[in-house]
Amino acid sequence: MRAVSQKSFGGPSVLELVEAERPVPRSGEVLVRVHASAINPVDAAVRSGAFPLIGQPPFVLGWDVSGVVEEAGPGARYRVGEEVYGMPFFPRQAGGYAEYVAAPSRQFARKPANLDHVHAAALPLAALTAWQGLVDLAGIGEGDRVVVHRAAGGVGHLAVQIAKARGAHVTALASAAREEFVRGLGADEVIDSRAVDFTSVLSGVDVVFDSNAEGERSLSVLREGGTLVSILQHGDRELIAKVEASGRRFAGVSVEPDYASLEAIAALVDEGRIRPYVSEVLPLAEAAKAHELIESGRTQGKIVLTV
Template identity: 45%
Template sequence: MKAIRVAQYGQPEGLVFEDIPSPVPGKNEVLIEVAGSGVNPVDWKVLSGAMKAFIPLQLPYTPGVEVAGRVAAIGEGVTAFSVGDEVFGFINIVGGYATEAVASVDRLARRPSRLPALQAAGVSAVALTAWQALHEHGQIKAGQRVLIHGAAGGVGSLAVQLARIAGAVVIATASAGNHDYLRGLGATEVVDYNQVRFEAVVEPVDVVLDLIGGDTQARSWSVLKPGGVLVSPVSPPDATKAQAVAATGKHFATRSDGAQLEQIAALFESGELVIDVDVLPLSQAEEALRRSLSGHTRGKLVLDASR
């Protein structure tokens, strides 16, 4: 099979596209013939070496946390899926940038028939992040006001839709070129962070989903209602600042969850959720990671495993 390989930690320039042996599914695992692989910030964070202290990897390794494709073989004990099933999932912290990948069945869901494989390849990590941020940590309710920073990106664009589906009023921050896009996804109000400081124009909110960190996160406390929640998968919120405004800060790492992904799949099947993807060949993973590093992509970057 073909795979992108990382021989040493560093920059995207170190990636190699080469032939390696196909993986073999173990107990409760399936082998997936990959149609596409999603590109996520965690991919370049792992590549940089910044995470090696708590995610030790044997070099060389294949990047990629999520895929969509067809089940090509099943391991011992697998009953949930059969050869030929179309699936997608957040498979692991590595292994996705390849034409074949192995995944545990509890990390997968069946691909919705109305969601093409290359779009499905970019769903799992961002949709699970948005779902867990809003429903598990933010505990959003109908009628609440939710502020989403970085709303035009992969996680943000799914979060706008999930918050809308939950009945929340969605306020998004984004550059001017993404305002119509976000209104189309369900944002009631969109603030151009290049033109105005959001805290000067946003009325108090119940939940802030911070996908930016740094100064944006620090300024977000001023728009939270007492009892509100600031949720960030990017960086831990300051507990002292949270206490000062009688709010709560929550930081989390996204959990792979096949059952949760099935609920998300149902929303794609019904047409309530959509995803915007930009597709590059698998052989151009280096360019895809450079774009992801820029931090200004709309929707999701996906690698086409057939090219």
């Protein structure tokens, strides 16, 4: 099969298209013929060596996949021919930048019927991060006041929609250039994160969803008993101590595969309440270009590779 691998840490140019051995599914696993695989900021951090999550190269990056079951091992949840999507094995190597991925069937869910593979692949890691933070950990519900940092980004634009689907009042932090986009996601308020200090205009918030390492500054806008959800500082003991000392709750998100949450997300997609935004679609062979784009810091929504 074709796959994008790397022999060393480095810039996007270390990514190269190679021939690799096709995986074989074990009991309870499925072999998925990948149609699309999304790029996430963590991919670039692992590639460069800044975040050596899966050890030393060589390895194949990629966790977000959408495709069709090609083979099903004994006891697998799906049959050959079913369309599935998921984020297998994270934070271990999954090898999503490839034509085939084999993984436990319970790490996949049936693809949302209303999405093609490109848009389905854009969901798993980002949507699960938002869901596990906002729903599982913070337990947001009707009328809660929620602030979302980097609301136009890959995780942020889904966090806005998930919060709205749960009945929350959402304040989105984004640049002025992204205001129309973020309001289109359902945000009730948008604050220009480049021109306005959010700590000077917000207070009494129930939940802050922080994907921008703004945990300490976000404390001041939370009500007593409110929850800080952090996806970048989830292991920061000093921050955790400050949050708890202030009478607030800390919820650190380290995203993990979860087919039940993927099914709940797919249901909201098919109801028209969540829609992933894909800014760029590139062929597998142009993975290096996709990494250049994700590292630019100007990405709106997600970047997806077609396989």
